[in-house]
Amino acid sequence: MPDHIDQWDWAETPLGPKDTWSPALRTTYDIIMGTGFAACATWGDDQTLIYNAAYIPFLGARHPAALGQPIHEVWSDVWHEIAPLIERAKAGERVFLENLRLEMTRNGYPEETYWTFSYSALREDGRVMGILDIATDTTAAVLAERNQALLVQEATHRVKNTLSMVQAIAKQSLRGLADRATVKTFDERLQAFASAHDILFRRDWAVADLQEILSGALDKIIGPDRYSIHGPATTISARVAQTASLLAHELATNALKYGALTASEGTVDLTWTKNQEALVMVWRESGGPPATVPMRRGFGSKLIEAGLTGTGGAALRYEETGLTAEFTAPIATLLER
Amino acid sequence: MHSQTMQPSGPLVLVVEDEPLIRLNAVQMMEDAGYTAIEAHDAADAVQVLETRPDVRIVFTDIEMPGSMNGLRLAACIRDRWPPIEIILTSGAVIPAATAIPDGGVFVPKPYSQDQVEDALHQVAPSNHA
Numbered sequence: 001m002p003d004h005i006d007q008w009d010w011a012e013t014p015l016g017p018k019d020t021w022s023p024a025l026r027t028t029y030d031i032i033m034g035t036g037f038a039a040c041a042t043w044g045d046d047q048t049l050i051y052n053a054a055y056i057p058f059l060g061a062r063h064p065a066a067l068g069q070p071i072h073e074v075w076s077d078v079w080h081e082i083a084p085l086i087e088r089a090k091a092g093e094r095v096f097l098e099n100l101r102l103e104m105t106r107n108g109y110p111e112e113t114y115w116t117f118s119y120s121a122l123r124e125d126g127r128v129m130g131i132l133d134i135a136t137d138t139t140a141a142v143l144a145e146r147n148q149a150l151l152v153q154e155a156t157h158r159v160k161n162t163l164s165m166v167q168a169i170a171k172q173s174l175r176g177l178a179d180r181a182t183v184k185t186f187d188e189r190l191q192a193f194a195s196a197h198d199i200l201f202r203r204d205w206a207v208a209d210l211q212e213i214l215s216g217a218l219d220k221i222i223g224p225d226r227y228s229i230h231g232p233a234t235t236i237s238a239r240v241a242q243t244a245s246l247l248a249h250e251l252a253t254n255a256l257k258y259g260a261l262t263a264s265e266g267t268v269d270l271t272w273t274k275n276q277e278a279l280v281m282v283w284r285e286s287g288g289p290p291a292t293v294p295m296r297r298g299f300g301s302k303l304i305e306a307g308l309t310g311t312g313g314a315a316l317r318y319e320e321t322g323l324t325a326e327f328t329a330p331i332a333t334l335l336e337r
Numbered sequence: 338m339h340s341q342t343m344q345p346s347g348p349l350v351l352v353v354e355d356e357p358l359i360r361l362n363a364v365q366m367m368e369d370a371g372y373t374a375i376e377a378h379d380a381a382d383a384v385q386v387l388e389t390r391p392d393v394r395i396v397f398t399d400i401e402m403p404g405s406m407n408g409l410r411l412a413a414c415i416r417d418r419w420p421p422i423e424i425i426l427t428s429g430a431v432i433p434a435a436t437a438i439p440d441g442g443v444f445v446p447k448p449y450s451q452d453q454v455e456d457a458l459h460q461v462a463p464s465n466h467a
Binding site for chain 1: 356362428430448450
Protein backbone atom coordinates (compact mmCIF):
# COMPACT_ATOMS: atom_id res chain seq x y z
CA MET A 1 0.00 0.00 0.00
CA PRO A 2 2.73 2.59 0.73
CA ASP A 3 3.86 2.10 -2.85
CA HIS A 4 0.37 2.74 -4.00
CA ILE A 5 0.09 6.01 -2.05
CA ASP A 6 3.58 7.01 -3.17
CA GLN A 7 2.67 6.45 -6.76
CA TRP A 8 -0.51 8.48 -6.53
CA ASP A 9 -0.78 11.07 -9.29
CA TRP A 10 -1.38 14.37 -7.53
CA ALA A 11 -1.69 16.22 -10.83
CA GLU A 12 -5.45 15.57 -10.82
CA THR A 13 -5.83 17.20 -7.37
CA PRO A 14 -5.82 20.90 -6.44
CA LEU A 15 -2.23 20.41 -5.20
CA GLY A 16 -0.99 19.82 -8.74
CA PRO A 17 1.93 17.59 -9.88
CA LYS A 18 4.39 16.76 -7.12
CA ASP A 19 7.36 18.43 -8.88
CA THR A 20 5.56 21.78 -8.70
CA TRP A 21 5.05 21.61 -4.91
CA SER A 22 6.54 24.21 -2.58
CA PRO A 23 9.35 23.09 -0.26
CA ALA A 24 6.97 23.32 2.74
CA LEU A 25 4.43 20.98 1.15
CA ARG A 26 7.19 18.65 -0.01
CA THR A 27 8.62 18.46 3.54
CA THR A 28 5.16 17.83 5.00
CA TYR A 29 4.62 15.04 2.49
CA ASP A 30 7.99 13.43 3.31
CA ILE A 31 7.27 13.55 7.04
CA ILE A 32 3.89 11.85 6.57
CA MET A 33 5.22 9.13 4.28
CA GLY A 34 8.24 8.60 6.55
CA THR A 35 6.57 8.11 9.92
CA GLY A 36 5.24 4.78 11.22
CA PHE A 37 2.41 6.53 13.01
CA ALA A 38 -0.87 7.04 11.21
CA ALA A 39 -0.51 10.54 9.79
CA CYS A 40 -2.40 12.85 7.48
CA ALA A 41 -2.30 16.46 6.49
CA THR A 42 -4.54 18.98 4.78
CA TRP A 43 -3.16 21.64 2.48
CA GLY A 44 -4.31 24.57 0.45
CA ASP A 45 -7.59 26.34 -0.25
CA ASP A 46 -9.53 23.07 -0.61
CA GLN A 47 -7.84 21.46 2.38
CA THR A 48 -6.78 18.52 0.23
CA LEU A 49 -6.11 15.34 2.20
CA ILE A 50 -2.73 13.57 2.13
CA TYR A 51 -2.20 10.45 4.24
CA ASN A 52 0.11 7.47 4.72
CA ALA A 53 -0.50 3.69 4.76
CA ALA A 54 -0.80 3.58 8.57
CA TYR A 55 -3.72 6.01 8.32
CA ILE A 56 -5.70 3.72 6.00
CA PRO A 57 -7.39 1.70 8.83
CA PHE A 58 -8.67 5.02 10.12
CA LEU A 59 -10.42 5.58 6.80
CA GLY A 60 -11.65 2.04 6.23
CA ALA A 61 -13.78 1.95 3.11
CA ARG A 62 -13.16 5.67 2.49
CA HIS A 63 -9.74 4.69 1.14
CA PRO A 64 -8.56 5.00 -1.62
CA ALA A 65 -11.24 7.47 -2.80
CA ALA A 66 -10.27 9.83 0.03
CA LEU A 67 -6.77 10.50 -1.30
CA GLY A 68 -6.55 14.05 -2.65
CA GLN A 69 -10.14 14.93 -1.65
CA PRO A 70 -11.14 17.90 0.53
CA ILE A 71 -11.14 16.79 4.16
CA HIS A 72 -14.68 18.01 4.86
CA GLU A 73 -15.96 15.69 2.12
CA VAL A 74 -13.95 12.70 3.32
CA TRP A 75 -15.19 13.06 6.90
CA SER A 76 -18.62 14.50 6.06
CA ASP A 77 -20.39 12.18 8.53
CA VAL A 78 -18.31 13.29 11.53
CA TRP A 79 -17.37 16.74 10.22
CA HIS A 80 -19.32 18.56 12.93
CA GLU A 81 -17.08 16.84 15.51
CA ILE A 82 -13.78 17.31 13.68
CA ALA A 83 -14.22 20.85 12.29
CA PRO A 84 -13.97 22.64 15.65
CA LEU A 85 -10.75 20.72 16.45
CA ILE A 86 -9.25 21.64 13.10
CA GLU A 87 -10.18 25.28 13.60
CA ARG A 88 -8.46 25.28 17.00
CA ALA A 89 -5.33 23.76 15.45
CA LYS A 90 -5.31 26.32 12.66
CA ALA A 91 -5.59 29.07 15.26
CA GLY A 92 -2.26 27.83 16.62
CA GLU A 93 -3.40 25.54 19.43
CA ARG A 94 -1.78 22.13 19.89
CA VAL A 95 -4.86 19.88 19.92
CA PHE A 96 -4.11 16.59 21.70
CA LEU A 97 -6.77 13.97 22.38
CA GLU A 98 -6.16 10.69 24.18
CA ASN A 99 -8.14 7.50 23.68
CA LEU A 100 -10.96 9.15 21.77
CA ARG A 101 -13.70 6.62 21.08
CA LEU A 102 -14.72 6.31 17.42
CA GLU A 103 -17.13 3.78 16.04
CA MET A 104 -15.76 2.65 12.68
CA THR A 105 -16.66 0.26 9.95
CA ARG A 106 -13.23 -0.76 8.79
CA ASN A 107 -13.66 -4.53 8.47
CA GLY A 108 -17.20 -4.61 7.17
CA TYR A 109 -18.90 -4.29 10.57
CA PRO A 110 -19.15 -1.47 13.12
CA GLU A 111 -16.22 -1.61 15.54
CA GLU A 112 -15.41 0.24 18.73
CA THR A 113 -11.99 1.86 18.28
CA TYR A 114 -9.87 4.26 20.34
CA TRP A 115 -7.37 6.78 19.01
CA THR A 116 -4.83 9.10 20.50
CA PHE A 117 -4.00 11.90 18.13
CA SER A 118 -2.66 15.39 17.79
CA TYR A 119 -3.56 18.20 15.38
CA SER A 120 -1.17 21.03 14.71
CA ALA A 121 -1.02 23.86 12.18
CA LEU A 122 1.13 23.67 9.01
CA ARG A 123 2.57 26.96 7.81
CA GLU A 124 4.28 28.34 4.76
CA ASP A 125 5.91 31.77 5.01
CA GLY A 126 3.96 32.34 8.23
CA ARG A 127 0.61 31.60 6.60
CA VAL A 128 -1.44 28.63 7.85
CA MET A 129 -1.85 26.19 4.95
CA GLY A 130 -3.47 23.26 6.73
CA ILE A 131 -3.08 20.89 9.63
CA LEU A 132 -0.96 17.86 10.46
CA ASP A 133 -2.69 14.95 12.21
CA ILE A 134 -0.52 12.26 13.82
CA ALA A 135 -2.45 9.42 15.36
CA THR A 136 -2.09 6.00 16.92
CA ASP A 137 -4.71 3.31 17.37
CA THR A 138 -4.98 2.64 21.13
CA THR A 139 -7.92 0.23 20.91
CA ALA A 140 -5.91 -2.76 22.16
CA ALA A 141 -4.57 -0.86 25.19
CA VAL A 142 -7.96 0.58 26.13
CA LEU A 143 -9.64 -2.82 25.87
CA ALA A 144 -6.83 -4.50 27.86
CA GLU A 145 -7.24 -1.94 30.63
CA ARG A 146 -10.98 -2.52 30.70
CA ASN A 147 -10.40 -6.25 30.84
CA GLN A 148 -8.01 -5.81 33.73
CA ALA A 149 -10.62 -3.83 35.67
CA LEU A 150 -13.13 -6.63 35.09
CA LEU A 151 -10.61 -9.22 36.29
CA VAL A 152 -9.91 -7.26 39.47
CA GLN A 153 -13.64 -6.99 40.09
CA GLU A 154 -14.12 -10.70 39.52
CA ALA A 155 -11.16 -11.57 41.78
CA THR A 156 -12.52 -9.39 44.59
CA HIS A 157 -15.92 -10.97 44.24
CA ARG A 158 -14.42 -14.43 44.41
CA VAL A 159 -12.29 -13.62 47.44
CA LYS A 160 -15.31 -12.37 49.32
CA ASN A 161 -17.43 -15.32 48.25
CA THR A 162 -14.67 -17.64 49.43
CA LEU A 163 -14.56 -15.83 52.77
CA SER A 164 -18.34 -16.27 53.01
CA MET A 165 -17.86 -19.98 52.50
CA VAL A 166 -15.09 -20.15 55.11
CA GLN A 167 -17.47 -18.37 57.46
CA ALA A 168 -20.27 -20.83 56.69
CA ILE A 169 -18.01 -23.86 57.24
CA ALA A 170 -16.62 -22.47 60.49
CA LYS A 171 -20.01 -21.53 61.85
CA GLN A 172 -21.60 -24.82 61.00
CA SER A 173 -18.59 -26.73 62.39
CA LEU A 174 -18.64 -24.71 65.61
CA ARG A 175 -22.36 -25.13 66.07
CA GLY A 176 -23.02 -26.55 69.49
CA LEU A 177 -19.34 -26.32 70.44
CA ALA A 178 -18.79 -22.58 70.73
CA ASP A 179 -20.96 -19.95 72.38
CA ARG A 180 -22.51 -17.11 70.48
CA ALA A 181 -19.86 -14.61 71.63
CA THR A 182 -17.04 -16.76 70.26
CA VAL A 183 -18.76 -17.13 66.91
CA LYS A 184 -19.37 -13.38 66.87
CA THR A 185 -15.66 -12.70 67.49
CA PHE A 186 -14.80 -14.95 64.58
CA ASP A 187 -17.42 -13.28 62.36
CA GLU A 188 -16.06 -9.84 63.12
CA ARG A 189 -12.42 -10.75 62.53
CA LEU A 190 -13.32 -12.27 59.21
CA GLN A 191 -15.21 -9.12 58.30
CA ALA A 192 -12.33 -6.85 59.26
CA PHE A 193 -10.14 -8.94 56.99
CA ALA A 194 -12.75 -8.81 54.20
CA SER A 195 -13.32 -5.05 54.49
CA ALA A 196 -9.69 -4.35 53.60
CA HIS A 197 -10.48 -5.97 50.25
CA ASP A 198 -13.16 -3.39 49.48
CA ILE A 199 -10.61 -0.60 49.74
CA LEU A 200 -7.97 -2.58 47.85
CA PHE A 201 -10.49 -3.22 45.11
CA ARG A 202 -10.99 0.49 44.56
CA ARG A 203 -7.22 0.83 44.12
CA ASP A 204 -6.90 -2.09 41.71
CA TRP A 205 -5.37 -4.26 44.43
CA ALA A 206 -2.03 -2.52 44.25
CA VAL A 207 -1.86 -0.17 47.19
CA ALA A 208 -4.08 1.46 49.79
CA ASP A 209 -4.04 4.52 52.00
CA LEU A 210 -3.20 3.76 55.65
CA GLN A 211 -5.81 6.13 57.06
CA GLU A 212 -8.53 4.79 54.81
CA ILE A 213 -7.78 1.22 55.91
CA LEU A 214 -7.62 2.08 59.62
CA SER A 215 -10.76 4.19 59.70
CA GLY A 216 -12.56 1.62 57.56
CA ALA A 217 -11.95 -0.96 60.30
CA LEU A 218 -12.58 1.41 63.23
CA ASP A 219 -15.82 2.88 61.90
CA LYS A 220 -17.36 -0.58 61.81
CA ILE A 221 -16.72 -1.22 65.51
CA ILE A 222 -16.62 2.04 67.43
CA GLY A 223 -18.22 4.54 65.09
CA PRO A 224 -16.58 7.71 63.79
CA ASP A 225 -17.38 9.91 66.85
CA ARG A 226 -15.37 8.14 69.51
CA TYR A 227 -11.90 8.23 68.01
CA SER A 228 -9.63 10.70 66.29
CA ILE A 229 -7.18 9.77 63.57
CA HIS A 230 -4.34 11.83 62.22
CA GLY A 231 -1.14 11.26 60.30
CA PRO A 232 0.66 12.07 57.08
CA ALA A 233 -0.57 10.43 53.87
CA THR A 234 0.93 6.93 53.77
CA THR A 235 0.67 4.38 51.02
CA ILE A 236 0.71 0.73 52.06
CA SER A 237 0.76 -2.53 50.11
CA ALA A 238 -2.17 -4.92 49.89
CA ARG A 239 -0.47 -7.24 52.37
CA VAL A 240 0.06 -4.50 54.96
CA ALA A 241 -3.52 -3.30 54.41
CA GLN A 242 -4.77 -6.68 55.58
CA THR A 243 -2.66 -6.83 58.75
CA ALA A 244 -3.35 -3.15 59.55
CA SER A 245 -7.07 -3.74 59.18
CA LEU A 246 -6.98 -6.70 61.59
CA LEU A 247 -4.79 -4.75 64.03
CA ALA A 248 -7.23 -1.82 64.12
CA HIS A 249 -10.08 -4.26 64.58
CA GLU A 250 -8.45 -5.94 67.60
CA LEU A 251 -7.45 -2.65 69.24
CA ALA A 252 -10.97 -1.27 68.82
CA THR A 253 -12.64 -4.46 70.08
CA ASN A 254 -10.41 -4.48 73.17
CA ALA A 255 -11.04 -0.80 73.88
CA LEU A 256 -14.76 -1.45 73.72
CA LYS A 257 -14.60 -4.57 75.91
CA TYR A 258 -11.97 -3.68 78.51
CA GLY A 259 -10.48 -0.28 77.72
CA ALA A 260 -11.36 3.39 77.49
CA LEU A 261 -14.50 2.84 75.44
CA THR A 262 -16.18 0.99 78.33
CA ALA A 263 -16.65 4.48 79.81
CA SER A 264 -19.02 6.94 78.17
CA GLU A 265 -16.35 9.68 78.26
CA GLY A 266 -13.60 7.43 76.94
CA THR A 267 -11.90 8.19 73.65
CA VAL A 268 -9.12 6.91 71.45
CA ASP A 269 -6.50 8.92 69.57
CA LEU A 270 -4.70 7.25 66.72
CA THR A 271 -1.76 9.18 65.26
CA TRP A 272 1.38 8.41 63.30
CA THR A 273 4.54 10.17 62.26
CA LYS A 274 7.15 9.26 59.69
CA ASN A 275 10.83 9.87 59.27
CA GLN A 276 13.35 8.51 56.76
CA GLU A 277 13.55 5.11 58.45
CA ALA A 278 10.29 4.32 60.15
CA LEU A 279 6.64 4.98 60.68
CA VAL A 280 5.56 5.17 64.31
CA MET A 281 1.87 4.79 65.04
CA VAL A 282 0.45 5.46 68.49
CA TRP A 283 -2.92 4.22 69.77
CA ARG A 284 -3.73 6.14 72.95
CA GLU A 285 -6.81 5.47 75.03
CA SER A 286 -8.01 7.99 77.62
CA GLY A 287 -11.01 8.84 79.75
CA GLY A 288 -11.59 5.25 80.81
CA PRO A 289 -10.42 2.95 83.59
CA PRO A 290 -6.71 2.32 84.25
CA ALA A 291 -5.33 -0.25 81.83
CA THR A 292 -4.40 -3.65 83.20
CA VAL A 293 -2.24 -6.38 81.71
CA PRO A 294 -4.60 -9.02 80.27
CA MET A 295 -4.90 -12.25 82.29
CA ARG A 296 -4.40 -14.47 79.31
CA ARG A 297 -2.68 -13.85 76.05
CA GLY A 298 -5.19 -14.86 73.40
CA PHE A 299 -5.22 -14.67 69.64
CA GLY A 300 -6.28 -11.01 69.81
CA SER A 301 -3.19 -10.12 71.86
CA LYS A 302 -0.99 -11.95 69.36
CA LEU A 303 -2.53 -10.04 66.49
CA ILE A 304 -1.78 -6.78 68.28
CA GLU A 305 1.79 -7.83 69.08
CA ALA A 306 2.30 -8.68 65.40
CA GLY A 307 2.06 -4.94 64.79
CA LEU A 308 1.26 -2.94 61.71
CA THR A 309 3.02 -5.13 59.18
CA GLY A 310 2.65 -8.46 60.96
CA THR A 311 6.32 -8.70 61.90
CA GLY A 312 6.35 -7.12 65.36
CA GLY A 313 7.41 -3.67 66.50
CA ALA A 314 4.60 -3.30 69.05
CA ALA A 315 5.14 -1.76 72.50
CA LEU A 316 2.16 -1.82 74.87
CA ARG A 317 2.02 0.31 78.02
CA TYR A 318 -0.75 -0.31 80.54
CA GLU A 319 -1.05 3.10 82.20
CA GLU A 320 -3.29 4.78 84.78
CA THR A 321 -4.89 6.82 81.99
CA GLY A 322 -5.45 3.81 79.77
CA LEU A 323 -3.68 1.71 77.18
CA THR A 324 -1.01 3.26 74.99
CA ALA A 325 0.26 1.08 72.17
CA GLU A 326 3.14 2.14 69.94
CA PHE A 327 3.77 0.41 66.64
CA THR A 328 7.01 0.92 64.74
CA ALA A 329 7.40 -0.26 61.16
CA PRO A 330 10.40 0.34 58.91
CA ILE A 331 9.27 2.51 55.97
CA ALA A 332 10.48 -0.09 53.47
CA THR A 333 8.18 -2.77 54.93
CA LEU A 334 5.04 -0.70 54.34
CA LEU A 335 5.11 -1.44 50.65
CA GLU A 336 6.26 -5.05 50.87
CA ARG A 337 4.06 -7.43 48.98
CA MET B 338 -26.64 -23.52 73.50
CA HIS B 339 -28.76 -21.07 71.74
CA SER B 340 -30.81 -22.50 68.96
CA GLN B 341 -31.19 -26.25 68.81
CA THR B 342 -34.18 -26.19 71.07
CA MET B 343 -35.79 -23.12 69.56
CA GLN B 344 -38.68 -23.83 67.24
CA PRO B 345 -38.62 -20.97 64.72
CA SER B 346 -42.05 -19.56 64.10
CA GLY B 347 -41.36 -15.96 63.09
CA PRO B 348 -42.01 -14.37 59.68
CA LEU B 349 -41.17 -16.55 56.69
CA VAL B 350 -37.94 -15.70 54.86
CA LEU B 351 -37.02 -17.05 51.43
CA VAL B 352 -33.24 -17.36 51.10
CA VAL B 353 -32.04 -17.21 47.46
CA GLU B 354 -28.38 -18.21 47.05
CA ASP B 355 -26.68 -20.39 44.46
CA GLU B 356 -23.80 -21.48 46.71
CA PRO B 357 -25.12 -24.38 48.87
CA LEU B 358 -22.78 -23.78 51.82
CA ILE B 359 -23.62 -20.10 52.05
CA ARG B 360 -27.32 -20.87 51.59
CA LEU B 361 -27.27 -23.43 54.40
CA ASN B 362 -25.52 -20.96 56.67
CA ALA B 363 -27.94 -18.15 55.77
CA VAL B 364 -30.95 -20.34 56.52
CA GLN B 365 -29.41 -21.18 59.89
CA MET B 366 -28.83 -17.48 60.57
CA MET B 367 -32.49 -16.70 59.84
CA GLU B 368 -33.62 -19.44 62.21
CA ASP B 369 -31.19 -18.31 64.93
CA ALA B 370 -32.74 -14.87 64.54
CA GLY B 371 -36.17 -16.32 65.23
CA TYR B 372 -37.45 -16.37 61.66
CA THR B 373 -38.63 -19.33 59.60
CA ALA B 374 -36.62 -19.90 56.41
CA ILE B 375 -37.11 -21.73 53.15
CA GLU B 376 -34.63 -21.74 50.28
CA ALA B 377 -34.21 -21.35 46.53
CA HIS B 378 -31.04 -21.88 44.51
CA ASP B 379 -31.59 -19.22 41.87
CA ALA B 380 -34.02 -16.49 40.82
CA ALA B 381 -36.22 -18.71 38.65
CA ASP B 382 -36.49 -21.21 41.50
CA ALA B 383 -37.37 -18.34 43.84
CA VAL B 384 -40.22 -17.19 41.58
CA GLN B 385 -41.62 -20.72 41.56
CA VAL B 386 -41.48 -20.87 45.35
CA LEU B 387 -43.18 -17.47 45.64
CA GLU B 388 -45.98 -18.62 43.35
CA THR B 389 -46.84 -21.46 45.76
CA ARG B 390 -45.98 -19.82 49.10
CA PRO B 391 -48.05 -16.67 49.62
CA ASP B 392 -46.85 -16.56 53.25
CA VAL B 393 -43.29 -15.45 52.33
CA ARG B 394 -42.76 -12.03 53.91
CA ILE B 395 -39.06 -11.43 53.21
CA VAL B 396 -36.77 -12.43 50.35
CA PHE B 397 -33.06 -12.50 51.22
CA THR B 398 -31.20 -12.81 47.92
CA ASP B 399 -27.68 -12.86 46.57
CA ILE B 400 -27.14 -10.51 43.61
CA GLU B 401 -24.69 -12.56 41.52
CA MET B 402 -26.38 -15.78 40.51
CA PRO B 403 -26.30 -17.92 37.39
CA GLY B 404 -29.33 -17.97 35.14
CA SER B 405 -31.17 -15.34 33.18
CA MET B 406 -32.12 -13.31 36.27
CA ASN B 407 -29.72 -11.95 38.88
CA GLY B 408 -30.75 -10.79 42.35
CA LEU B 409 -31.45 -7.22 41.26
CA ARG B 410 -33.78 -8.41 38.51
CA LEU B 411 -35.42 -10.81 40.93
CA ALA B 412 -35.97 -7.89 43.33
CA ALA B 413 -37.55 -5.82 40.56
CA CYS B 414 -39.78 -8.75 39.63
CA ILE B 415 -40.88 -9.18 43.27
CA ARG B 416 -41.66 -5.46 43.56
CA ASP B 417 -43.83 -5.84 40.50
CA ARG B 418 -45.64 -9.10 41.29
CA TRP B 419 -45.58 -9.28 45.10
CA PRO B 420 -45.30 -5.67 46.29
CA PRO B 421 -45.77 -6.40 50.04
CA ILE B 422 -42.71 -8.69 50.21
CA GLU B 423 -39.64 -7.09 51.84
CA ILE B 424 -36.30 -7.44 50.08
CA ILE B 425 -32.77 -7.85 51.47
CA LEU B 426 -29.94 -7.98 48.93
CA THR B 427 -26.44 -9.28 49.49
CA SER B 428 -23.28 -9.46 47.40
CA GLY B 429 -19.57 -10.07 47.64
CA ALA B 430 -18.98 -7.75 44.70
CA VAL B 431 -19.32 -4.01 44.56
CA ILE B 432 -22.05 -2.39 46.61
CA PRO B 433 -24.90 -1.64 44.18
CA ALA B 434 -25.92 1.94 43.47
CA ALA B 435 -28.74 3.14 45.71
CA THR B 436 -30.92 3.44 42.62
CA ALA B 437 -30.46 -0.26 41.86
CA ILE B 438 -31.90 -1.28 45.23
CA PRO B 439 -35.70 -1.38 45.16
CA ASP B 440 -37.68 0.94 47.44
CA GLY B 441 -37.50 -0.16 51.05
CA GLY B 442 -34.83 -2.74 50.20
CA VAL B 443 -31.77 -3.25 52.37
CA PHE B 444 -28.22 -4.24 51.32
CA VAL B 445 -25.90 -6.45 53.40
CA PRO B 446 -22.30 -6.96 52.17
CA LYS B 447 -20.74 -10.44 52.14
CA PRO B 448 -19.45 -11.99 54.29
CA TYR B 449 -22.31 -11.03 56.64
CA SER B 450 -22.41 -11.58 60.39
CA GLN B 451 -25.36 -12.76 62.46
CA ASP B 452 -25.75 -9.21 63.80
CA GLN B 453 -25.84 -7.68 60.32
CA VAL B 454 -28.42 -10.20 59.18
CA GLU B 455 -30.56 -9.57 62.26
CA ASP B 456 -30.31 -5.79 61.85
CA ALA B 457 -31.47 -6.11 58.26
CA LEU B 458 -34.33 -8.46 59.16
CA HIS B 459 -35.53 -6.19 61.98
CA GLN B 460 -35.30 -3.20 59.69
CA VAL B 461 -37.67 -4.68 57.10
CA ALA B 462 -39.90 -6.89 59.29
CA PRO B 463 -39.52 -7.29 63.05
CA SER B 464 -39.75 -10.84 64.33
CA ASN B 465 -42.19 -11.73 67.14
CA HIS B 466 -39.27 -13.13 69.09
CA ALA B 467 -36.89 -10.23 68.68
